[in-house]
Amino acid sequence: MLIRETPIFIDGPQGQLEALYLDTAEARGVALICHPNPVQGGTMLNKVISTLQRTARDAGFVTLRFNYRGVGQSAGSHDMGNGEIDDAQAAAAWLCRQHPDLPLTLLGFSFGGFVAASLGGRLEAAGQSVRHLFMIAPAVMRLGPEHSLPVGGTLTVVQPETDEVVDPALVYAWSEQLQRPHELLKVAECGHFFHGKLTDLKDRVLPRLSN
Template identity: 35%
Template sequence: MPEVIFPGPEGRLEGRFAPAPKPRAPVALILHPHPSSGGTMNNRIVQELYKTFQRRGFATLRFNFRGVGRSQGTFDNGIGELSDAASALDWVQSFHPEAQQTWVAAPSFGAWIGMQLLMRRPEIRGFISIAPPANLYDFSFLAPCPASGIIINGEADEVVTPSGVQRLVDKLRTQKHITIHHDTIPGANHFFEHEMDPLMASVNNYLDMRLDPNCPIK
């Protein structure tokens, strides 16, 4: 799990990078929750996502947005953080220019950034959005959503309302040519404090399905 420092739009960005074990391996970018609520690349969900993709042979990067940890710059309300994410993806792709798949995965604020990133980067073919803050941020940019993915939320989330997430899922499911999976974890709050196992089971079941060579979702 090598520590890395790479260039971002406002200075250096700090990350942890797991190189892929073989050429043409897929790429995964993991984003973290809102810095004002203590979100960093060391968030528990972020670390679990990182380990999941690493075990599957992805070239996997998690990093701190600007102003977090040793990353330079100051918080920019999502605008600069989207640029940070694009720079991070560029950096990983510089080592794996022939990657056959690119994924983005994140909880909360990071999920909002990640879904904006997939609108800009057509090479992203899958996403995992955990507790996307559909009641707090505007997701209307997903018009249309260019990739299939899974949205997971907690039944007892006190920050992101389950009804708000359901409206986002329903909206995306009206679009053609993509498939949106949706799991609700019983009893889970916004941080999945006591439901990490069922959360990651949902993630891994979805990845098992999507990464199967016979999966009809491309």
């Protein structure tokens, strides 16, 4: 049976946010998925985001992916920072209101890795736990002192070894100095957008979501 996501709109800080929502019977958790750089064409329909959504679905999660302000049919204009984190927070709040008893997992790709990580820290500071955080080829250079990662839950970083957008050395150095426990998974002969390697990405994320 083909399971399709439902197009919805969520109230965001600058107006409506366009989103795709998939409910799942007897779900093990809810997963919010954050897309890459909107200024460089990133949307919730990006193929890496679509792969992460299908992976979370296959692991038994309710899923929500959304467009940041100024992307697709989402209202507002790009902020390239805290504004997109605010959008993600609004999306997470909506998702958690639908399923208040289910744990939250955050997944983000590229710029979305920065957004998901920052959101996780913000939610934890407000008293909400994050069970899993997945940062895929994350834009760690955007993480400043004001952006704290969550301390609780599990953290998995997946980094392509031949990434042409995010310098792998930056991610490796960031991982080395990171104080909290985490897992760094490297994908050999793989560029930023996982061309020909989407199955490798799913193979790394799925078993960790299923634990």
